[in-house]
Amino acid sequence: MCAVIDASTESRRAPRRADALDNRARLLTTAREVFAEHGVEASLRDVARRAGVGIGTLYRHFPDRQALLEALFADALHDLSETARHLVDDPSPGAALIAWLTQLASGSMVYRGLPTSVLAAVHDEGSALHAACREMTAGIDTLVRRARQSGALRGDVTTGDLLALAAGVAVAAEYVPGQPDLIERLVRLAATGFLLPDR
CATH class of the missing domain: 1.10.10.60 (Homeodomain-like)
Structure with a gap:
């Protein structure tokens, strides 16, 4: 029974x-x-x-709203981590960086403040996003190291520089609506400053 x-x-x-x-x-x-x-x-x-x-x-x-945002951010960060894993074998390390930064900037258009939340959570072990942020930054760090070792990336460019650049691109794109390819164009334009020629 x-x-x-x-x-x-x-x-x-x-x-x-x-x-x-x-x-x-x-x-x-x-x-x-x-x-x-x-x-x-x-x-x-x-x-x-x-x-x-x-x-x-x-x-x-x-x-509360923060819990919902954290869940959404965690999904976005996981997607970025997966993208980094797929891009690590790209034959062009420079192109891999451009693709990853474009995804981050595009995601930031949806989740305004994502880069700020990422940078804060990386250093705050009590944050619900801390583990996801560390996984994501490990992914971009791998792409940065690979690009630097291949000679594609300038030696003085850091992961933090690239995260800040993606955040800036996302903010700029908010003020120019109706151009779906704008983020990728801006990232590629910026890449002429952080990538070395013919890489």
Whole structure:
């Protein structure tokens, strides 16, 4: 009898867990869209409504705006880490850096303040983003070392310089709407200053 009760209880719990995971994923996807349209100060009620859940459900998953942003930032940082892993074998270390910086700057357009949050979290071990930031910076550090060793990158250029550059490009692009290729063009233009010729 107990086994039957336990199995029944588990079968009732499983859909709830699946629903909760679905709700969380839907909230993150929707928040990404809403923040891209209206900035990270957009109404959380709008996020919940567009995701098709109540505001209480949003707060159960994300107690406040910062928790939601941290979850979104963590996803973005993980994507950047994955990109670095894929780019490490690129035959052109300079092109790999340009591709990675373009992704960072493009992501910063959606998550305004991402580079600032990254730099702060790298040094704050208590930050929820600390581990994701360290993983991400390890990825870009690898690309920077490879580019420097190949002679593609100027010797005086640091990872911090490149992160700041990507942040600057993202801010500049906010003031020139309607040009989807602007970020990549600006990063490539900036690359003439940090990459050595013919690399």
